[in-house]
Amino acid sequence: MGLVRQMKELGKHIILELFGCDVKALDDLKGIAETMRKSAEEAGARIVGEAFHKFNPQGVSGVVIIAESHISIHTWPEFGYAAVDIFTCSTNVNPSNSTNVNPSKAYKRIIEYFKPKTMSLMEVKRGLLMGDKI
Amino acid sequence: MGLVRQMKELGKHIILELFGCDVKALDDLKGIAETMRKSAEEAGARIVGEAFHKFNPQGVSGVVIIAESHISIHTWPEFGYAAVDIFTCSTNVNPSNSTNVNPSKAYKRIIEYFKPKTMSLMEVKRGLLMGDKI
Numbered sequence: 001m002g003l004v005r006q007m008k009e010l011g012k013h014i015i016l017e018l019f020g021c022d023v024k025a026l027d028d029l030k031g032i033a034e035t036m037r038k039s040a041e042e043a044g045a046r047i048v049g050e051a052f053h054k055f056n057p058q059g060v061s062g063v064v065i066i067a068e069s070h071i072s073i074h075t076w077p078e079f080g081y082a083a084v085d086i087f088t089c090s091t092n093v094n095p096s097n098s099t100n101v102n103p104s105k106a107y108k109r110i111i112e113y114f115k116p117k118t119m120s121l122m123e124v125k126r127g128l129l130m131g132d133k134i
Numbered sequence: 135m136g137l138v139r140q141m142k143e144l145g146k147h148i149i150l151e152l153f154g155c156d157v158k159a160l161d162d163l164k165g166i167a168e169t170m171r172k173s174a175e176e177a178g179a180r181i182v183g184e185a186f187h188k189f190n191p192q193g194v195s196g197v198v199i200i201a202e203s204h205i206s207i208h209t210w211p212e213f214g215y216a217a218v219d220i221f222t223c224s225t226n227v228n229p230s231n232s233t234n235v236n237p238s239k240a241y242k243r244i245i246e247y248f249k250p251k252t253m254s255l256m257e258v259k260r261g262l263l264m265g266d267k268i
């Protein structure tokens with residue numbers, strides 16, 4: 001077993017927890033869909049599919065598929081909470097396939113829309129490859 | 135500040151890393167779409183939206199929106215890797231709204247389909263609420 005010369009990830013997954021959000025924004029399917037599309041565009045991503053759903057009595061689920069990635073949002077207006085996931089393909093593996101998506105631009109727009117009072121952001125490296133596989 | 139009497143999550147998020155998968159399965163949009171639909175059904179979930187995309191030269195992205203939840207899959211056939219996320223609404227908050235989805239049934243079917251040689255599974259509690267908010 002030699003040294004691990006390098007370690008690279010295929011995907012970057014940002015997990016956002018938004019608390020104390022604007023309650024109206026959380027229950028507004030049209031506003032959420034628009035924000036997700038804009039945030040994908042501003043991040044430099046190409047949208048290849050989408051699906052949205054409004055729940056009864058409240059709550060919205062939305063997913064936008066961008067090239068080799070996705071943005072998903074689930075909201076609970078009754079708790080002022082939104083769960084946001086931004087999954088992007090890393091640019092450091094297979095650069096010819098990648099889209100140079102900048103996830104920070106996507107989540108800035110989303111945070112601006114929901115106006116959370118508190119939040120957490122976690123970044124998870126997905127598909128971590130080592131050494132000779134890269 | 136009193137004791138935190140209870141702590142409950144709104145969502146349960148399962149993050150699956152599948153390595154050494156069946157390469158044909160990873161690049162088969164139809165097979166992946168079918169597996170995602172079946173896994174949602176077997177988990178007791180109601181599908182409310184979906185979007186799939188096949189990349190050139192290879193790779194598939196798919197998202198199925200189930201009631202207050204989603205299943206997403208991104209594949210990299212060239213690395214034998216699939217990133218799977220299963221996000222479900224917890225049954226211990228607002229049971230009248232919940233769908234009693236069993237995420238383990240969903241990921242068993244997905245694992246069966248991709249046949250990974252190695253894998254990791256992480257569970258993240260999303261929307262953690264404390265005490266009087268519940």
